[in-house]
Amino acid sequence: xxxxxxxxxxxxxxxxxxxxxxxxxxxxxxxxxxxxxxxxxxxxxxxxxxxxxxxxxxxxxxxxxxxxxxxxxxxxxxxxxxxxxxxxxxxxxxxxxxxxxxxxx
Numbered sequence: 001x002x003x004x005x006x007x008x009x010x011x012x013x014x015x016x017x018x019x020x021x022x023x024x025x026x027x028x029x030x031x032x033x034x035x036x037x038x039x040x041x042x043x044x045x046x047x048x049x050x051x052x053x054x055x056x057x058x059x060x061x062x063x064x065x066x067x068x069x070x071x072x073x074x075x076x077x078x079x080x081x082x083x084x085x086x087x088x089x090x091x092x093x094x095x096x097x098x099x100x101x102x103x104x105x
Contacts, residue, residue: 028092033091034091034092036086036087036088039052040082041080041085043081046079046080046081049063057090057093062093069088
């Protein structure tokens with residue numbers, strides 16, 4: 001799941017662009033229905049936050065959503081060993097994508 005699918009697509013002067021001032025990602029946290037799980041950051045996760053997504057979901061695609069959910073803007077400076085992350089349910093992730101998908105990539 002790419003983040004770009006949650007932005008409006010615009011054509012400006014004949015060029016297709018994404019409107020980064022509009023997105024539906026901010027509503028994700030408020031719309032979660034299922035119970036979240038927790039994950040404690042290991043030293044092996046620090047070089048690449050996608051490893052956390054792989055360990056929790058079986059895919060590297062959702063690392064940015066885990067960071068968004070935990071209000072982490074820069075995982076390379078804000079993640080530290082032992083930090084407890086709240087992991088949204090995979091069902092919530094898919095339901096949100098289905099509801100707010102703006103454009104397909």
